[in-house]
Amino acid sequence: MSNTEQPAHKVCWSCKGPVAASALFCETCNAIQAPGQLDHFTRFGLERSFDVDVDAMEATYLKQQQKLHPDRFASKSGREQALSSQQAASLNEAFETLKNPVARAHYMLRQAGHEPEGGEGHTVNDPELLMEAMEMREALDDAKDKITIDAIIKDTRKQARACENDLGAAFDSQSFDAAKKLATRLRYLMKMTEEARAKKSRLAAA
Amino acid sequence: MALLKIHEPGETPLPHEDERQIAVGIDLGTTNSVVAISNSEKPEVLRDKSGGNAIVPSVVYYGDDTPVVGEAARDQINSDASRVVSSVKRLMGRGLDDVKSVAGTLPYHVEVPEKSETENGEPMMVRLNVGNRVLTPVEVSADILRALRARAEESLDKPVEKAVITVPAYFDDGARTATKDAAKLAGLEVLRLVNEPTAAALAYGLDNGAEGLYAVYDLGGGTFDISLLKMQKGVFQVKATGGDAALGGDDFDHAIAEHLLAERKDGGATDDLDASDAKRLLKAARTVKESLTDQNSVEVTVALNGTDTKHTVTREQFDAMIAKLVARTAAITEQVLDDANVLPEDVKGVVLVGGSTRVPAVRKAVADLFEQEPLSDIDPDEVVALGAALQAEALTGGSDNLLLDVTPLSLGLETMGGIVEKVIDRNTPIPVTKAQEFTTYQDGQSAMMIHVVQGEREMVDQCRSLARFALTGIPSMAAGAARISVQFNVDADGLLTVSAREETTGTEQEVAVKPTYGINESDMATMLRDSMVHAREDMELRVLTEARVEARRNILAVNAAMDADRALLTKEDEANIKQAIANLETAAAGDNRDAINDAAEALENASRPFAEARMDSRIRQALAGQNVDEVH
DSSP: OOSSOOOSEEEOTTTOOEEETTOSBOTTTOOBOOOTTOOHHHHTTOOSOSOOOHHHHHHHHHHHHHHHSGGGGTTSOHHHHHHHHHHHHHHHHHHHHHHSHHHHHHHHHHHTTOOOTTSTTOOOOOHHHHHHHHHHHHHHHHOOSHHHHHHHHHHHHHHHHHHHHHHHHHHHTTOHHHHHHHHHHHHHHHHHHHHHHHHHHHHHHO | OOOOOOOOTTOOOOOOTTTSOOEEEEEEOSSEEEEEEEETTEEEEOOOTTSOOOOEESEEEOOSSSOEESHHHHHTHHHHGGGEEEOGGGGTTOBHHHHHHHTTSSSSEEEOOSSSBOTTSOBOBOEEEETTEEEOHHHHHHHHHHHHHHHHHHHHTSOOOEEEEEEOTTOOHHHHHHHHHHHHHTTOEEEEEEEHHHHHHHHHHHHHTOOEEEEEEEEOSSOEEEEEEEEETTEEEEEEEEEETTOSHHHHHHHHHHHHHHHHHHTTOOOOOOHHHHHHHHHHHHHHHHHTTTOSEEEEEEEETTEEEEEEEEHHHHHHHHHHHHHHHHHHHHHHHHHTTOOGGGEEEEEEESGGGGSHHHHHHHHHHHTSOOBOSSOTTTHHHHHHHHHHHHHHHOOSOEEEOBOSSOEEEEEGGGEEEEEEOTTOBSSEEEEEEEOOSSTTOOOEEEEEEESSOSBGGGSEEEEEEEEOOOOOOOTTTOOEEEEEEEOTTSOEEEEEEEOTTSOOOOOOBOOOTTOOHHHHHHHHHHHHHHHHHHHHHHHHHHHHHHHHHHHHHHHHHHHHTGGGOOHHHHHHHHHHHHHHHHHHHSSOHHHHHHHHHHHHHHTHHHHHHHHHHHHHHHHTTOOGGGOO
């Protein structure tokens, strides 16, 4: 599925020996390597699937940060410090992308050669979704008390959960057009939840 | 027998205990600073010579000689206030526009730079007029750091060249860079800038070895910070941070002062306060605040403009005065909990940091907010420095624990119409690298201004401007055809580097910008040189002073011994000793350190026969009346 084929091995900058392209450390001399073009899922030893066990992935993320974070290289050479910073940044990017369902969906779409909606030059023209979004916004604008807002939050979260399940099924069946639409819908739902939360804390602070 | 340690190839073995460079943790605070060291994950604060106070007031007195830091500097407020600089942290990395927001809260004259921006479009940092000197906040902070370094070196009896320095989570890029520059001036290599709340959590986390979600509520003299941290598998992850850079215990003092003034006015007094009256009134207010921590009511006399008035302030009244301020911290805290999608009952412990958390109303608000009693077994004034020391040890000696921090504020670029396009959102884990693509909007456009801003607001003029630079040499293309990639890179210290590149034509151009707030490399070099020259002067003066003190101490000791054991003294020895003392007194009055040391040695030689005679006599006395068997 990967659109760029990579050589399986490269040369270790430290001992000049061969090292696997995806290796974090050289097996021979243990020197930290540059991050390279490692796929986000491969980084965490996961199968390419929308259904991600976020807690398990986080455990892997923490284990890897323990090894790669610049704090582990504070007394090493400048080169090793720079590589560790790159590795840690790549790891952070991979984790942040896969942790967030919308970012994960967009990443999977791009990996499959489909540009997600809503980016540069893409307008959303799904009338059903636009109508639904407008209704949700009106409901939130009309909400004047905590109980009503809590109900809205509960509803949008429930819908988001269902949308995530649909996304998983769409990716499993490689229905990318459906996945595109669902990703956009999920983005709206999450944004609504966020705005409802913000309104709730504004009410609480007033 | 020493055990052999085998290391994997390529793995740098951890330095040996005694070879390892000493690294301290420094809490460089607005009001107070603390330095600490950690050994074997047991951190301790470094106290002054008498073993007393760990706290060094962040106050510098610029008299005619070397700057004086700490208590001694604060004592000068009454006699020479115009040369005393305090709360300089509020100005770190601040430009003209920011000063307006703190104007009037600072007791010294702030010089506004002639231009608000350098030629590169960077904001100019403010300067302070103190006595006849003009100083940047960076230089003043460097003086405080030098004093902390000196305390550490004196206390540990070893050179100290490395440190972890804490900064408020809300410090923006300019303030972080300024802090690093100050450390450089003070001869300290910064191993890592660590956010204060994170350091505090580290101090607690290691002690308790606890996993789960923790909140750090940090209310200092001038700033409020709230952070949520998750601790699991030895990793401390900052989940979300928030705060207010202009809310703290100083505001409590102001509230009390206003209350006292209002009462005086009701009693018919007309007060027209000058700066020194205001300082005295605030000092009285501060005492009231502190007393109300343990007492339910306190009496205070305010003496201003020849009218003395007596007041009684109850804790209930005080609580009412600060209710709004405390509620504001609660609202910010709720926002941060929301950001992280966390409910109060998910929080396993709440850590208190900062002297203002001693106020009972604050403690109660925190307890109500999180539905639990906050942790307070570590002194809230010392906890940050202790955590910094632990991190310093972890970075130099290795550790099983790791700290994962986040960006406290969003970073973005100005786009058409002055709108901010966010590139890195706040609360993103660091280090982080992110690129954003832009394009040209005119046919044949050959250059593009890149304006980097920090903040949460939508419009550029509501955010903080960090840097502005031009990417030039874009090949001639139709509007919208160029692909300009702007890359943001935030390192583990939270410091930002920005680069830009035009990618379509393969012509690559890269410009890297580091916001520096008016201190350019050559200024920095001059300051470093100055500090080195002064360091030598300071060192020579210190060595001379030490020699004099030692000489006087020796003379006193020999005189005391002669008084005590005159019988053991031969006429000849007495004459020699008296001559040697006279010589040493003459030398000590002069400025030649070698002469003082030579004379001190001569006195030691002259008094040796006498000293030996006294020693023999003591031993005989001790042994008298004892059996040989009892003597070991």
